[in-house]
Amino acid sequence: MQLPENEDDYDALVLAVDELLEITGDDESHPLMSLVDIIGDWIEEWDQTHHPVPKPPGFEVLGYLMREHGLTQSDLPGVGTQSVVSEILSGKRQLNLRQVRWLAEYFKLPVDVFI
Incomplete structure (x- = not known):
């Protein structure tokens, strides 16, 4: 896995995080949580660059x-x-x-x- 390069990559990462969270549940100490954090950072970076939320007046x-x-x-x-x-x-x-x-x-x- 790597940083997304397009919307398809982004969608695949979102799906991967969803699947990982189903496995880990609420267990913050689960070994896969570090992977969730990494992929989550990649998703957040893509969102901030490609899906910015406009600041309300x-x-x-x-x-x-x-x-x-x-x-x-x-x-x-x-x-x-x-x-x-x-x-x-x-x-x-x-x-x-x-x-x-x-x-x-x-x-x-x-x-x-x-x-």
């Missing part, structure tokens, strides 16, 4: 975090009034640096999550 991240935390637009005074938050969530207004810093501190996340 800051307003989508904010909307997601608000839903997850059960927050309303008026629960974020550091961002602005309810109408300002509404404009940000709809994409009509961009987050500014002060708002990004406030949100990062509020949610305990890096600032680049909102940029």
